[in-house]
Amino acid sequence: MADGAVVNTFDPYAVRAQFPILSRQVNGKPLVYLDNAASSQKPRAVIDALVETMEGGYANVHRGLHTLSNEATEAFEKAREIVARFLNAESAEQVVWTKGGTEAINLVANGLGLSILPGDEIIVSEMEHHSNIVPWHLLRERRGAVIKWIPVKDDGSLDMAAYSDLLGPRTRMVAVTHMSNVLGTINPVAEISRLAHAAGAQVLIDGCQGAVHATPDLQAIGCDFYVLTGHKLFAPTGIGALYGKAEALEALPPYQGGGEMIETVEQDRVTYARPPHRFEAGTPPILEAIGLGVALEWLAQYDRAAVQAHEHALYQHAVDRLQGQNWLRILGQAEGKGAILTFAVEGAHAHDVAQIMDRYGVAVRAGLHCAEPLAKRMGVTSSTRASFALYNTVEDADAFVDALIKARNFFV
Numbered sequence: 001m002a003d004g005a006v007v008n009t010f011d012p013y014a015v016r017a018q019f020p021i022l023s024r025q026v027n028g029k030p031l032v033y034l035d036n037a038a039s040s041q042k043p044r045a046v047i048d049a050l051v052e053t054m055e056g057g058y059a060n061v062h063r064g065l066h067t068l069s070n071e072a073t074e075a076f077e078k079a080r081e082i083v084a085r086f087l088n089a090e091s092a093e094q095v096v097w098t099k100g101g102t103e104a105i106n107l108v109a110n111g112l113g114l115s116i117l118p119g120d121e122i123i124v125s126e127m128e129h130h131s132n133i134v135p136w137h138l139l140r141e142r143r144g145a146v147i148k149w150i151p152v153k154d155d156g157s158l159d160m161a162a163y164s165d166l167l168g169p170r171t172r173m174v175a176v177t178h179m180s181n182v183l184g185t186i187n188p189v190a191e192i193s194r195l196a197h198a199a200g201a202q203v204l205i206d207g208c209q210g211a212v213h214a215t216p217d218l219q220a221i222g223c224d225f226y227v228l229t230g231h232k233l234f235a236p237t238g239i240g241a242l243y244g245k246a247e248a249l250e251a252l253p254p255y256q257g258g259g260e261m262i263e264t265v266e267q268d269r270v271t272y273a274r275p276p277h278r279f280e281a282g283t284p285p286i287l288e289a290i291g292l293g294v295a296l297e298w299l300a301q302y303d304r305a306a307v308q309a310h311e312h313a314l315y316q317h318a319v320d321r322l323q324g325q326n327w328l329r330i331l332g333q334a335e336g337k338g339a340i341l342t343f344a345v346e347g348a349h350a351h352d353v354a355q356i357m358d359r360y361g362v363a364v365r366a367g368l369h370c371a372e373p374l375a376k377r378m379g380v381t382s383s384t385r386a387s388f389a390l391y392n393t394v395e396d397a398d399a400f401v402d403a404l405i406k407a408r409n410f411f412v
Helices: 011-014 042-054 065-087 103-115 134-143 160-166 189-198 248-250 286-300 306-320 350-358 374-376 394-410
Strands: 095-098 121-125 145-148 171-177 201-207 225-229 240-244 261-267 270-272 330-331 340-345 365-367 383-387
Touching: 011 121, 042 160, 065 095, 065 145, 065 225, 065 240, 065 286, 095 103, 095 306, 103 201, 103 225, 103 240, 121 134, 121 160, 134 145, 134 240, 145 160, 160 189, 171 189, 240 248, 248 306, 306 340, 306 394, 340 350, 340 394, 350 365
Parallel strands: 121 145, 121 171, 171 201, 201 225
Antiparallel strands: 095 240, 225 240, 261 270, 330 340, 340 383, 365 383
């Protein structure tokens, strides 16, 4: 296939064949992997790229004058450019490498915290992952910040009228997920950004799910910061990225100190590098960044709308088959939601449901999904989650429903 060519007709079976792990069995059954919202599997292209780099092209990056270092630096920085294109950022210099989405959010919160005054306000939503809650709680504990919460409606959508009312002269940051990892809700992040900026606040969007299943066009969204993590994007663990508007990154102080993030170091003074290197202290995740670049190039061959339509069709197929099951409560049914099916089974704990489904080779997630405030809002103490990806098939959806019904019957 020529570079940049896009597959117009989407074939999930051809995609599936590129993932070695999906050919294995679990408990004597074909693996049905539906834990994609937690972490995705890796295609052969990414696996091969990591092996090839380690076998024939690895060295530390930047400042090296030898061939291997120059080759590694070129691949490393090419990956940064790929992420920038994927996000429709204005420049690769707006992409900072991090360990993942969690570190990216902490980087921003840490920098903002140095200027937070008691009573300054941080707005988050009730559907946030703990990674987009706890860093702001640290500012509440250490700097006296006030956290305000955007309510979630019964269908799993954000209460935008309430959000508008929360904005005020003390609002410093609005930090909201692009797509809920529990409900599948895709939030109106461009409107969220517009309203926040009108109130004089900055905006951080947690794109760890949205970068995979929504459309992260950052010039259209208009946010100040956007974070993603590689391991949900078919890339290795230990790599993520923070996008920041140029002026927003310039205003942030360094997050960590060490090599790479400096211009000069003397006994009585230090000067710091410009973004993005200001925030990349120490030896970076070289292999992981290269792997993320390869994963995004691999993903780019598929039409994004076709992938989203395929994932939603699998979700809807499963929901349709479960219609009329009065023992099942589906959490989150907002219009336009992504392909995440989170549910509670009457009379059964989510952990037990997931363990029984695993007997049939079906991998799902169970618990609070790192979203305790949302669980409390929805009135559950635990739930089970099936999350679909581009390599899942209608057979996977059917196997999921069959295993869920068998699991429920175990408790009757």
